[in-house]
Amino acid sequence: MSLPLDGYTVVAVEQAVAAPLATRHLADLGARVIKVERPGDGDLARGYDHLVHGTGSHFVWLNRGKESLAIDLKDPSGLEVLRRLIAEADVFVQNLAPGAAARLDLDAASLRRAKPELVVVNLSGYGAGGDKEQCKAYDMLVQAEVGLVSITGTAEHAVKTGIPTADIASGMYCAQAVLAALLRREQTGAGATIEVTMFEATAEWMGHPMYVQLYADRQVPRMGLSHAAIAPYDAYPTVDGQVLIGIQSDSGWRTLAGEVFGSADLASDPRFTTNVLRIENRAACDAAVAEFTSRWTTAELNARLAEAGVPAARVSTVEDLVEHPQLKARRRWRTVETEGGPIEALLPPITFDDVESAMGSVPGLGQHTRALLAEVGLTPEETAALLDRGAAEQHVTRQRQEALS
Numbered sequence: 001m002s003l004p005l006d007g008y009t010v011v012a013v014e015q016a017v018a019a020p021l022a023t024r025h026l027a028d029l030g031a032r033v034i035k036v037e038r039p040g041d042g043d044l045a046r047g048y049d050h051l052v053h054g055t056g057s058h059f060v061w062l063n064r065g066k067e068s069l070a071i072d073l074k075d076p077s078g079l080e081v082l083r084r085l086i087a088e089a090d091v092f093v094q095n096l097a098p099g100a101a102a103r104l105d106l107d108a109a110s111l112r113r114a115k116p117e118l119v120v121v122n123l124s125g126y127g128a129g130g131d132k133e134q135c136k137a138y139d140m141l142v143q144a145e146v147g148l149v150s151i152t153g154t155a156e157h158a159v160k161t162g163i164p165t166a167d168i169a170s171g172m173y174c175a176q177a178v179l180a181a182l183l184r185r186e187q188t189g190a191g192a193t194i195e196v197t198m199f200e201a202t203a204e205w206m207g208h209p210m211y212v213q214l215y216a217d218r219q220v221p222r223m224g225l226s227h228a229a230i231a232p233y234d235a236y237p238t239v240d241g242q243v244l245i246g247i248q249s250d251s252g253w254r255t256l257a258g259e260v261f262g263s264a265d266l267a268s269d270p271r272f273t274t275n276v277l278r279i280e281n282r283a284a285c286d287a288a289v290a291e292f293t294s295r296w297t298t299a300e301l302n303a304r305l306a307e308a309g310v311p312a313a314r315v316s317t318v319e320d321l322v323e324h325p326q327l328k329a330r331r332r333w334r335t336v337e338t339e340g341g342p343i344e345a346l347l348p349p350i351t352f353d354d355v356e357s358a359m360g361s362v363p364g365l366g367q368h369t370r371a372l373l374a375e376v377g378l379t380p381e382e383t384a385a386l387l388d389r390g391a392a393e394q395h396v397t398r399q400r401q402e403a404l405s
Helices: 018-028 055-064 076-087 108-114 141-147 166-190 198-204 208-216 250-260 266-270 275-280 282-293 297-310 318-322 325-329 368-376 380-388 398-404
Strands: 007-013 032-037 066-071 091-094 119-124 191-196 231-238 242-246 310-314 333-338 343-348
Touching: 007 018, 007 076, 018 032, 018 055, 018 066, 018 119, 018 166, 018 333, 032 343, 055 343, 066 076, 066 368, 076 380, 091 166, 108 119, 108 191, 141 198, 141 275, 166 191, 166 198, 166 333, 191 198, 191 297, 231 282, 242 282, 242 297, 250 266, 250 275, 250 297, 275 282, 282 297, 368 380
Parallel strands: 007 032, 007 091, 032 066, 091 119, 119 191
Antiparallel strands: 231 242, 242 310, 333 343
């Protein structure tokens, strides 16, 4: 059985996190993804760190299954190579600085005049227009600008999220947009021009606090592990640690208090019978819950909660995640090749019952340059000229580099 995007080609002028995440999802689904990088340093994410066999951890996460073409787009011959690739592609994705695509005649209008069926996705920080159009849009800056930082953390300290939320949000919407555009193209033959911004993608995820502000005229407070609209919902102490409990219904409260804690009085306490009342009396509710949870070890309490069907979880570390029995039980780990050696990677969370995601190798910088230049019609002499003047770069394996040094 084929993968959903087998036969589709995506060309991406991309770097950092948002756009590479989008195109990696497309590669996992079977698309051929040609990643265009600068000769020399390549994608910025290659150098964020060198923790995965000498390659950046962000890069190996975001770029498996792609072909790397290292070429200088400021060189007319290099730009012509890119145009030839786009002419044969189904999708073009770019997250260049504002205005850069237009200066290279890689704007959607120009590309789709030549190929109306092309799907073009422009992924940016803030989009065209508005005072923020030209502003740099790193993940942390967008989290701050959109208000996410103001609701994340504790009452004393605002923090950004521990993962690049704005990048991930916009990358996911970008991949979703490509799938929708290709589906429509199958029906109508028409391509698409799509804009996705980090700011608007993250603003969409601010739905609950935004509506609280719009219709209650108040800021959702920073709650740590707690929840502004639900109680009890927090980490509670045990004899040897803590357990996170989340009660989302009044029947769930009665189960927690009556069955798990064995306290009919707590279950019927008039201060706690509804979620609205538990929010109004949050401090007392949390204290009552903690009084009971502290009577058991973490393992004992988890067993009681699971038996009663009460939503709960341990507060895991990243080490706990790597060793998590759920991932092992569902056989989610696979081996992916990189230029430095094999690595472990998780299967994508979209699971088809008849075919497994592609999960191809992580490319070295310019690993596919010669092959791609030949594919678009350059002669060996023309390829050599590009390579000689540094307008293109062909990957050399680390082993080969060591042998030459």
